[in-house]
Amino acid sequence: MIEIAAIDNDRMLLEGLAHWLTSLPDVRMTTAATSVDEFLSQTRQARIVLLDLNLENFTDPVANVATLVAAGFTVIVVTVVPDLSYILATTEAGAAAYVPKTASLDVLTEVIRAVARGESPLTTEHAFWLGCDDRPDRPLLTPREREVLVAYGQGMTIDAVGRLLGIAPGTVRTHLERVKQKYAQAGRPIRHRGQYGERVREDGFGRERLGHPPG
Incomplete structure (x- = not known):
């Protein structure tokens, strides 16, 4: 059984996701929180965390990812509005994968299973966002x-x-x-x-x- 946690301000989304996952034989959401601090204060078993990129408490997305990774969690970032600078920075901070909230639940599940296998799966959207990285300190490799x-x-x-x-x-x-x-x-x-x-x-x-x- 793959146990996951989710950090998001949208409680309806959290409840809906938890309910949908009950239909799957291998994935369960065991912890939910609306902030990283709230999540870390809870008793938790899941090591894979779905993290909303832009939480309503205005905490820094990069710091959120770095904090969770440093604590030993594997982070899958989900987002409604992609912010390229944050996507690049949180990828570098250790986010294992990105899933837009416009994606289907089947895509999300595929990403969760891949991450549980130790992979860093790349969605089409994430590939596009990484391809837009034109920062001068990123060399152009063939x-x-x-x-x-x-x-x-x-x-x-x-x-x-x-x-x-x-x-x-x-x-x-x-x-x-x-x-x-x-x-x-x-x-x-x-x-x-x-x-x-x-x-x-x-x-x-x-x-x-x-x-x-x-x-």
């Missing part, structure tokens, strides 16, 4: 450079990355050097192996598109 960065940043060896992508190890090294140069030019240098993985997480790379197989 699709192949991004593939190499993601694979290497997730801990694969150079030889393993080459086998995965069907390219020679020397070509993998060339792509990694180009990635390193581009991040340095953007003011975010990569100084050691672990920072490849940090850049993958910071920039929201390596997320599976819903309905698409890994890779």
